[in-house]
Amino acid sequence: MARVTASAIMELIKTTAGGNYISFASGLPDPALFPVDRVRELADAVLTEDGRAALQYGPAEGYPPLRALIAETLRGRGLAAGPENILITNGSQQALDLAVRALLNPGEGVVLENPSYLAAVQAFDSYEARYHVLPLDDGGMVTEALPAALAERPALAYTLPNFQNPTGLTLTGERRAELAEAIAGAGIALLEDDAYHDLRFEGDSLPSVCALAENPRAVYCGTLSKTIAPGLRVGYLCAEASLVVRLGQLKQITDLHTGSFTQRIVYRYCERGWLEPGIRAFCESYRRRRDVLLEALAAELTGIVRWTRPAGGMFVWVTLPEGHHTGALLEQAMRRGIVFVPGASFHPGGGGENTLRLNFVSATEEKIREGIGILSGVIRESLA
Ligand SMILES: Cc1ncc(COP(=O)(O)O)c(C=O)c1O
Known part of the structure; x- marks a missing residue:
């Protein structure tokens, strides 16, 4: 503390x-x-059609149809995702927290951008991280600085490749590939925070860093907070199935599961084609x-x-x-x-x-x- x-x-x-x-x-x-009106309509539909389950406890990993739907969305971002790779979380902030708790021991190092997302840094701080910071330029994280940071033997790399909070910068395609390979080569965990992925105003979407190199300890985090509403508190992470099982156990200790009601609202919102x-x-x-x-x-x-x-x-x-x-x-x-x-x-x-x-x-x-x-x-x- x-x-x-x-x-x-x-x-x-x-x-x-x-x-x-x-x-x-x-x-x-x-x-x-x-x-607001659409969520009201869906709340009513969920209670009418599925009310008992919506008000009951649910599985720690999340509402199965929503897990399948998120997996399908992430396949569109180049991630090899099935429902077993998805953990629904209470916002992506919880995804970050669970991942750090699982992947970082006290005193271990985190490689990250300087500046970076404040609430992630707070999570790292609470798990007693040491920092190896990398500067940013117009192309995002300066990957030329990576080898020196990796030589310090950190346990985890954290990156925000799209419209980074706080700078708004986006990591170039070339640097994404370099980063993914260097992290996998170093055998350390990768935490990719893609909270702003869908808020792209121009240009083509670039591949997710997690999708670019095999890494059994890669965790990709996303959210519906920026594209529906943050008060619903529905986010997710995508990782290897065995890691999702372990993170699900950790989530169970924390809050049992994300709200059964709001997950069903989010699922129906997407199913009705309202997300796009x-x-x-x-x-x-x-x-x-x-x-x-x-x-x-x-x-x-x-x-x-x-x-x-x-x-x-x-x-x-x-x-x-x-x-x-x-x-x-x-x-x-x-x-x-x-x-x-x-x-x-x-x-x-x-x-x-x-x-x-x-x-x-x-x-x-x-x-x-x-x-x-x-x-x-x-x-x-x-x-x-
Ligand atoms: C970069 C980034 N990641 C994660 C989050 C967490 O959002 P949520 O928990 O609502 O998904 C935010 C919120 O502002 C953010 O800016």
Whole structure:
């Protein structure tokens, strides 16, 4: 517990809740896009047609038809998945936690991107991980740095190949192959977090890292949180069948199983063909807002700061010149009515004091323009 601390983001959200801020800080999807009416209709259908089972305990590994459906989806992403390879989890956060608990002993090393997903780092921290961090560039994790990290004999590699949280960066196809082979060659476990896979606004989907090299301890994690609604708490992992059995035992200790009711709702939502149009609606709305944010940054801050241009997901990452501190900038920004997350807390390897994360899906297009105007003023004054 000594290394378990409150998330900087959760604290920031709590501090600013109810205030009249333009928020670029949260990691939350836009609730206006949640399919409330459809979920109501499905809740009714599940209770009418399958109510007793939906309110009963269920198998630890998950609702069998949903496992089969996720397996079919993942075969489309190049993974050799059958129902026996799928564990339904309480969001993909639980998938990450179970995988780390199973695959990492206290004091062992994790290879990961710097910066990386904060709540995964918190899970690693709680299992007393050591870190071997790799830098990111426009092509995602810099794989040239891998051999040195692997020479330190870590136990696990963690990667977010698509529209990484927090930077929005995507790992190139070539680097995916290099990473998969190097990890399998080193004989260590691989944890791939693909929470944003379906939120692609442009370009072709790239193969999953887990699909690219045989690795008996590869775990791929996904979620319905970003494409239906996070409150349903339905995520999943995909791994070798024998590992799924062991992770299922671990899940049983934790919470017996994921909700029988919500799993049936998610299954029917997908079965009725509502997932694809739902994803399109999320992508169209998020893409427009990303474009507005990027245009506003270009108009206000070209030549002053650098930023990423994500092909999907929910985040843009901004880098100020070295020596500037976004933690101090946040205080100024909040006084003028905007919030963002300073980048340092996403860095398990330290550094990043001059960076910040902008979520582009929480504010309206008009508020994004207004908010970037304010951010630009605050940045310009701090650099003057
Ligand atoms: C990269 C990443 N992985 C996993 C999760 C966990 O999401 P959930 O537990 O809702 O599936 C999130 C949530 O924001 C995320 O950003």
